[in-house]
Amino acid sequence: MLTQGWPWGVPDLDIRQLIDSVARSEDRVVKALCDMLKVKAVGPENGGAGEGERGEFLLDLAKGMGFDSVELYESGDPRVPSGRRPNIVVRVRGTSDRNVWVVTHMDIVPEGDLDAWNSPPYEPRVENGRVYARGAEDNGQDLIASLFGLEALVRAGVRPEANVGLAFVSDEEYGNTHGIDVLINKGIFREGDLIVVPDHGYPDGSKIAVVEKSVAWVRVVVIGKQTHASTPDNGVNAFETAARYLAACMDRLREKFSASDDLFDPPGSTFVPSRCEANGKNINTVPGRQEFACDFRVLPEYPLDDVLAEMRKIATKVEEASGAKIEVSFIDRAPSAGRTSPDSEVVRRLSKAISEVGGFTPDAIGIGGATCASPFRRIGLDAAAWSMIPGTGHDANEYIEISGLMFDAKVYAVLFAGDNVSRPQPATP
Numbered sequence: 001m002l003t004q005g006w007p008w009g010v011p012d013l014d015i016r017q018l019i020d021s022v023a024r025s026e027d028r029v030v031k032a033l034c035d036m037l038k039v040k041a042v043g044p045e046n047g048g049a050g051e052g053e054r055g056e057f058l059l060d061l062a063k064g065m066g067f068d069s070v071e072l073y074e075s076g077d078p079r080v081p082s083g084r085r086p087n088i089v090v091r092v093r094g095t096s097d098r099n100v101w102v103v104t105h106m107d108i109v110p111e112g113d114l115d116a117w118n119s120p121p122y123e124p125r126v127e128n129g130r131v132y133a134r135g136a137e138d139n140g141q142d143l144i145a146s147l148f149g150l151e152a153l154v155r156a157g158v159r160p161e162a163n164v165g166l167a168f169v170s171d172e173e174y175g176n177t178h179g180i181d182v183l184i185n186k187g188i189f190r191e192g193d194l195i196v197v198p199d200h201g202y203p204d205g206s207k208i209a210v211v212e213k214s215v216a217w218v219r220v221v222v223i224g225k226q227t228h229a230s231t232p233d234n235g236v237n238a239f240e241t242a243a244r245y246l247a248a249c250m251d252r253l254r255e256k257f258s259a260s261d262d263l264f265d266p267p268g269s270t271f272v273p274s275r276c277e278a279n280g281k282n283i284n285t286v287p288g289r290q291e292f293a294c295d296f297r298v299l300p301e302y303p304l305d306d307v308l309a310e311m312r313k314i315a316t317k318v319e320e321a322s323g324a325k326i327e328v329s330f331i332d333r334a335p336s337a338g339r340t341s342p343d344s345e346v347v348r349r350l351s352k353a354i355s356e357v358g359g360f361t362p363d364a365i366g367i368g369g370a371t372c373a374s375p376f377r378r379i380g381l382d383a384a385a386w387s388m389i390p391g392t393g394h395d396a397n398e399y400i401e402i403s404g405l406m407f408d409a410k411v412y413a414v415l416f417a418g419d420n421v422s423r424p425q426p427a428t429p
């Protein structure tokens with residue numbers, strides 16, 4: 001069906017031709033990715049100027065691609081020189097009333113230790129089928145892949161089946177306040193919209209993340225009484241108490257919150273003591289204060305408050321036995337935003353596109369880290385986190401495989417096209 005305003009004639013394209021047309025755009029796709037990655041987009045939390053310049057670049061690029069509309073939604077932020085953080089929404093109308101979104105982020109984390117890089121992080125290097133640069137994977141690859149996947153339909157004159165929206169957002173690395181939240185508050189996303197968030201993935205593209213564990217960072221401070229190490233009974237050893245408390249806690253938490261769910265790998269909750277603060281310089285002192293922190297990834301069915309309550313219970317027992325005082329608190333927490341069903345329409349459509357391009361069927365999984373699928377699940381939208389990426393985001397020498405970049409662009413083209421391209425039936429003998 002042809003809708004008004006679509007100037008490219010009636011197509012009769014099959015899926016192979018569509019995939020081939022994406023493949024033929026490889027040089028332009030790689031060039032666009034490299035050009036974008038030259039433009040820094042570090043947020044103000046890390047002393048950066050924000051996404052303004054990268055936003056300008058993407059507006060120019062998208063406006064030249066023949067989409068129905070390219071809109072800018074800004075969020076005021078006095079911490080960046082321009083005073084504004086950009087969010088870009090690209091739309092192409094479809095022939096059904098469903099809406100499919102691919103949401104990617106423009107912001108990047110800083111390069112970190114420059115000496116660890118083999119080439120300058122903001123001068124993208126193409127070598128052996130890879131593109132090396134800060135932000136190549138996180139989230140450059142799929143931002144560009146979504147753009148060129150959609151462009152392939154425009155060039156071929158195929159209307160997407162669902163209305164397609166691409167959102168390029170700011171502020172993903174620091175909480176979405178100036179990004180996804182702005183678009184959500186403006187009512188850009190509607191009930192029933194299908195959301196793909198390519199901010200997580202695997203090198204073979206074989207897994208679609210549909211649920212996340214809750215994440216909690218917990219601080220423990222043990223206050224004892226400092227004294228000379230030759231007369232320990234005159235003090236209360238905060239270090240030793242912390243060690244006893246930690247051992248008791250870990251045993252109890254692993255026992256009490258022991259449920260297991262095979263959607264996740266590892267299948268159970270994880271309780272990891274991670275950072276231990278220095279407690280003093282000399283060896284001949286009984287330390288009076290010991291502080292440490294833990295990283296917990298908890299299955300969605302367990303409220304994080306229950307975990308903390310259990311830690312406080314054990315703290316009371318250890319306090320009574322030791323005479324020390326134990327403070328337990330959250331440093332940060334991100335409760336799971338719930339599940340997108342593996343049978344939901346977004347997962348089914350995405351799986352179909354992946355299998356038509358790649359010849360394999362992806363698995364739905366749960367993951368231990370938080371992605372920006374959460375804000376969508378929290379407002380009741382189904383969101384699938386997927387991409388074919390090597391897993392180098394935030395690393396020195398971050399890179400992507402051009403084969404993964406092109407695979408994802410093809411998947412988006414097929415996902416968007418839906419039933420508006422034909423599928424040749426295998427010849428009958």
Ligand SMILES: [Zn+2]
Binds near residue numbers: 138139172
């Ligand atoms: Zn990211």
